Amino acid sequence: MERIIRQFQEGILKDGDMVSVKGAIHRMKDMGDFAFVNLRGPRRVLQCVWEKAGAPAGESADVQKDFGLEDWVVATGKIARDDRSPLGFELHLTELRKVGGPSEKLPLEINNDRKVKNLKLETLLDERVLTLRNPRVRAVMRVAEGIMYGFRQFLREEGFVEFVPPRLVKGGAEGGADMFMVKYFDQKAYLNQSPQQYKQAMVGVFEKVFTVGPVFRGENSNTPRHLTEFQGLDLEMGYIDGFEDLMDLETRMFRFLFELLNEEYQPELDLTLGKGERLPDIGEPAKISFADAKELYGKMSGKKVQDPVDLSPEEERWLGQYFLEKTGSPLVFVTHYPSVKRPFYTMDAPENPRYTLSYDLLLYGLEVTTGGQRIHDYEAQVAKMKKRHMNPEDFQEYLAMHRYGLPPHGGFGLGLERIVQKLLRLENIREASAFPRDRNRLTP
Numbered sequence: 001m002e003r004i005i006r007q008f009q010e011g012i013l014k015d016g017d018m019v020s021v022k023g024a025i026h027r028m029k030d031m032g033d034f035a036f037v038n039l040r041g042p043r044r045v046l047q048c049v050w051e052k053a054g055a056p057a058g059e060s061a062d063v064q065k066d067f068g069l070e071d072w073v074v075a076t077g078k079i080a081r082d083d084r085s086p087l088g089f090e091l092h093l094t095e096l097r098k099v100g101g102p103s104e105k106l107p108l109e110i111n112n113d114r115k116v117k118n119l120k121l122e123t124l125l126d127e128r129v130l131t132l133r134n135p136r137v138r139a140v141m142r143v144a145e146g147i148m149y150g151f152r153q154f155l156r157e158e159g160f161v162e163f164v165p166p167r168l169v170k171g172g173a174e175g176g177a178d179m180f181m182v183k184y185f186d187q188k189a190y191l192n193q194s195p196q197q198y199k200q201a202m203v204g205v206f207e208k209v210f211t212v213g214p215v216f217r218g219e220n221s222n223t224p225r226h227l228t229e230f231q232g233l234d235l236e237m238g239y240i241d242g243f244e245d246l247m248d249l250e251t252r253m254f255r256f257l258f259e260l261l262n263e264e265y266q267p268e269l270d271l272t273l274g275k276g277e278r279l280p281d282i283g284e285p286a287k288i289s290f291a292d293a294k295e296l297y298g299k300m301s302g303k304k305v306q307d308p309v310d311l312s313p314e315e316e317r318w319l320g321q322y323f324l325e326k327t328g329s330p331l332v333f334v335t336h337y338p339s340v341k342r343p344f345y346t347m348d349a350p351e352n353p354r355y356t357l358s359y360d361l362l363l364y365g366l367e368v369t370t371g372g373q374r375i376h377d378y379e380a381q382v383a384k385m386k387k388r389h390m391n392p393e394d395f396q397e398y399l400a401m402h403r404y405g406l407p408p409h410g411g412f413g414l415g416l417e418r419i420v421q422k423l424l425r426l427e428n429i430r431e432a433s434a435f436p437r438d439r440n441r442l443t444p
């Protein structure tokens with residue numbers, strides 16, 4: 001179907017041309033002399049018209065008797081130009097051939113956007129096989145696809161090399177708590193909570209690397225922003241002069257992603273954000289240190305600062321809104337997080353080692369990235385481990401890359417579903433995942 005839509009828009013196909021399209025019957029409506037039979041292709045819904053009088057021999061005039069919703073068909077018909085239609089044409093059917101279809105009554109009206117929107121989250125997710133077919137719901141997944149595609153495209157052009165880390169590991173590089181244990185023959189293994197160790201090791205191989213793939217966190221908390229399995233977009237690069245290089249790269253990356261989505265994902269943005277709505281200009285995102293952000297929040301909101309070493313969701317939201325009004329940008333970099341809140345591999349700020357050379361990026365007031373410079377020197381890394389009462393002997397695997405030498409480097413990790421959630425203004429991160437996993441959900 002997409003090829004035919006494109007060919008019509010490019011003028012290759014014209015009014016009156018006969019074509020065949022594949023799709024599922026998305027909606028049918030009897031109009032008296034004729035019926036609408038709308039077909040859902042992989043990206044769009046094409047309006048087709050079934051003229052009763054013109055029904056071919058052997059076919060029933062009553063299309064709704066012979067066909068049902070979600071029947072998979074091959075439709076043949078004549079292109080009829082129609083400037084009111086969003087695609088510029090409809091199809092006047094001459095033949096409809098069924099190649100597949102449901103074996104039972106559908107539990108939901110998936111062509112009814114309003115009803116689907118009003119479904120309880122649990123139902124929306126329990127019936128995912130069907131609800132994902134709703135054009136608005138699937139547009140969300142298509143935007144997620146666009147972000148992965150753009151991430152890869154942007155980084156390749158920047159000279160990064162994609163690699164694949166293992167998911168099964170013996171221990172974690174983010175601290176080790178909240179990991180899922182799996183039985184691994186006669187020993188214990190874990191599902192990796194971050195590709196951190198492997199992307200750093202790959203800096204020693206390709207200098208600039210990235211990876212896209214599942215990351216597992218034993219998040220026990222049931223929040224609108226946590227999954228137990230999410231898609232990590234991770235990168236790591238050598239020869240940085242400072243973590244500012246990472247913030248610059250990430251700003252350019254977001255600009256690229258927004259432009260890509262605005263240009264190539266218009267049908268999806270129309271469906272999810274509203275007709276004609278587009279993603280905003282990235283502008284110049286604010287950069288504010290963690291300490292200053294805390295102080296600003298305390299001063300401007302008049303509220304008491306609670307946790308002195310971490311930002312609460314409420315503080316993140318507030319900062320996002322404050323700087324959105326001030327700079328027009330949906331992005332805010334919060335830099336120099338307290339060392340106690342950052343993993344052992346994070347480089348401390350030389351001028352004040354209570355803080356780190358790291359940052360979080362907020363997108364519309366939600367953390368979507370943590371990044372920073374890493375310790376590349378073996379002695380320095382061992383010293384920081386000891387200071388944290390970690391036994392370097394337990395981390396010999398991790399430290400191998402330091403023993404063999406690494407350039408100064410740093411990187412960052414993004415959560416795909418959080419980006420989608422914020423860009424498309426979804427209340428719950430689960431809506432941004434095709435088949436989300438959380439504390440209570442392992443199906444479908």
Ligand code: 4AD
Pocket residue numbers: 174193194195196217219225226227228230232234235367368369370371372411412413414415416417418
């Ligand atoms: O902030 P996190 O834990 O950082 C790391 O994993 C580092 N290794 C990244 C680095 O290169 N320094 O996770 C990175 C991002 C978060 O900012 C968030 O967007 C997402 O991953 N994330 C989650 N998304 C959904 N559900 C969860 N439970 C998430 N935990 C983190």
Ligand code: MG
Pocket residue numbers: 360367369370
């Ligand atoms: Mg983080």
